[in-house]
Amino acid sequence: xxxxASFTAGDTGxxxxxxxxxxxGEGLPPAAFxxxxxxxxxxxxxxxxxxxWTLRGVASNTRYxxxxxxxxxxxxxxxxxxxxxxxxxxxxMRKSDAWWALAQDERRAIFAAQSDHIGIGLDVLxxxxxxxxxxxxxxxxxxxxxxxxxxxxxxxAFDAMLARLRATVEWTFVEREVEVRLTxx
Amino acid sequence: xxxxASFTAGDTGxxxxxxxxxxxGEGLPPAAFxxxxxxxxxxxxxxxxxxxWTLRGVASNTRYxxxxxxxxxxxxxxxxxxxxxxxxxxxxMRKSDAWWALAQDERRAIFAAQSDHIGIGLDVLxxxxxxxxxxxxxxxxxxxxxxxxxxxxxxxAFDAMLARLRATVEWTFVEREVEVRLTxx
Numbered sequence: 001x002x003x004x005a006s007f008t009a010g011d012t013g014x015x016x017x018x019x020x021x022x023x024x025g026e027g028l029p030p031a032a033f034x035x036x037x038x039x040x041x042x043x044x045x046x047x048x049x050x051x052x053w054t055l056r057g058v059a060s061n062t063r064y065x066x067x068x069x070x071x072x073x074x075x076x077x078x079x080x081x082x083x084x085x086x087x088x089x090x091x092x093m094r095k096s097d098a099w100w101a102l103a104q105d106e107r108r109a110i111f112a113a114q115s116d117h118i119g120i121g122l123d124v125l126x127x128x129x130x131x132x133x134x135x136x137x138x139x140x141x142x143x144x145x146x147x148x149x150x151x152x153x154x155x156x157a158f159d160a161m162l163a164r165l166r167a168t169v170e171w172t173f174v175e176r177e178v179e180v181r182l183t184x185x
Numbered sequence: 186x187x188x189x190a191s192f193t194a195g196d197t198g199x200x201x202x203x204x205x206x207x208x209x210g211e212g213l214p215p216a217a218f219x220x221x222x223x224x225x226x227x228x229x230x231x232x233x234x235x236x237x238w239t240l241r242g243v244a245s246n247t248r249y250x251x252x253x254x255x256x257x258x259x260x261x262x263x264x265x266x267x268x269x270x271x272x273x274x275x276x277x278m279r280k281s282d283a284w285w286a287l288a289q290d291e292r293r294a295i296f297a298a299q300s301d302h303i304g305i306g307l308d309v310l311x312x313x314x315x316x317x318x319x320x321x322x323x324x325x326x327x328x329x330x331x332x333x334x335x336x337x338x339x340x341x342a343f344d345a346m347l348a349r350l351r352a353t354v355e356w357t358f359v360e361r362e363v364e365v366r367l368t369x370x
Binding site: 004058060061062063064066067069100101102104106108134137138139 | 245323
């Protein structure tokens with residue numbers, strides 16, 4: 001299976017937390033830094049006593065992306081860890097029970113035909129690098145953790161992308177969403 | 186999220202293990218009984234020292250089933266726990282990395298158009314009751330745990346269903362599969 005990644009907020013970490021914004025529902029407690037770990041055992045490294053909070057997710061397989069879309073995304077996106085990408089945003093999100101009760105074709109129609117989720121994301125490639133982690137099956141408080149990295153000058157494009165996504169039909173099913181804004185420490 | 190269910194093989198349990206058959210890849214250690222638990226904390230109840238092995242899964246959301254299929258399934262299937270259903274089979278299964286690297290439309294095409302997975306299952310409804318649990322994102326050794334319950338006289342129909350499924354294109358992606366045959370104790 002894909003490795004577990006974890007994000008621990010606390011007094012140390014490679015990213016400085018600039019802001020934690022509750023977009024929908026309950027937010028997350030404030031903290032100064034965020035550390036990220038990937039790989040087996042990553043969840044354990046934070047230590048409950050050290051962090052204000054820890055969130056975990058797994059990379060898992062795609063759930064909606066079709067082959068043609070995956071090919072287009074693959075040809076345009078860049079990886080994490082680019083030296084110029086000194087800004088990051090972690091967005092933990094939970095969708096409603098109504099969303100999860102939908103059948104696959106119903107969720108795909110909302111995601112793609114009604115909301116153009118992939119198209120909106122494509123518009124900020126390659127400036128914004130992205131990694132999606134799944135957390136729902138782990139019993140975590142969020143269904144997804146999405147990690148974004150970009151250079152400071154791409155902040156406007158990133159914010160515009162968020163605004164477009166949040167105006168979609170898909171986002172009417174989002175019942176909790178938090179923005180954790182970060183700068184490389 | 187959906188509750189975690191666990192299956193613990195050992196010296197006690199509500200189901201007697203009649204046979205453990207390695208269908209593909211490595212099997213599972215022998216044991217006399219299987220106990221099942223559902224709900225939060227279920228995974229802990231087995232106790233590592235007591236059981237020969239414990240497998241965990243979560244009910245999660247559907248991954249391929251479309252609305253029309255879900256409606257048909259819902260109109261024909263019956264629940265677990267029927268008094269006459271004194272036979273059960275637990276089938277832990279893992280698919281290959283090649284399967285998980287496919288895009289959603291590719292997996293759906295193999296599952297549905299090429300393999301008629303849902304149609305083969307429909308043919309044994311309502312005699313065979315079924316519950317699918319997802320385990321891959323939990324870091325378990327299997328991707329899926331499927332639990333089937335039926336009356337003794339449906340055993341032939343159940344075995345025929347397994348034979349049909351194992352002859353499909355979808356099953357060429359199965360790299361580990363174990364059959365745990367059970368009788369209510």
